[in-house]
Amino acid sequence: MAQDVNIPGDELLEAQSMLGFVHDFIDIGHNTFDxxxxxxxxxSRGAAQNFENKWNDGKQQLQKQVESVKDAIGSILDAFTKTDQDAAQNLDEGQGGQ
Structure with missing residues (x-):
């Protein structure tokens, strides 16, 4: 009946790190692209500049959303780490009482 619970901690850490990379490089700056x-x-004076203007409007919102997902992953990792530590502590206390 009981099934193993597998929390992909390494994968979540990697996803959090990659989201940090994405967040940091969403805005490479207009001056870096010719x-x-x-x-x-x-x-470039027409369609590309129009795209750049629209991209400027949306990238701040995208940065906020990426940061929110990154923070949520951190919260998940923290919660599972705490749960794991609490379970280990309870097991240690239970063995000491016998």
Whole structure:
């Protein structure tokens, strides 16, 4: 009846780390990307610049959401670590009483 509970701690830590990377590099800055070289001056002044303007509007919201998911993963890891420590402590106390 009882089934093993497997918490993928390493995978959650890796996901948290990668979200930190994504968060830090969402905004590479307009000055680091040369639209003219990549798309030509005609396109960069039109569609590419329009995209950049819209991206600027959304990236702050995306950064907040990524940070929220990263924090949630941290909370999950903290909760399972505490639960594991509490269970181990209870087992140790139970063995000492016998």
């Amino acid at each position: 639209f003219d070289a990549a798309f030509g001056p005609e396109l």
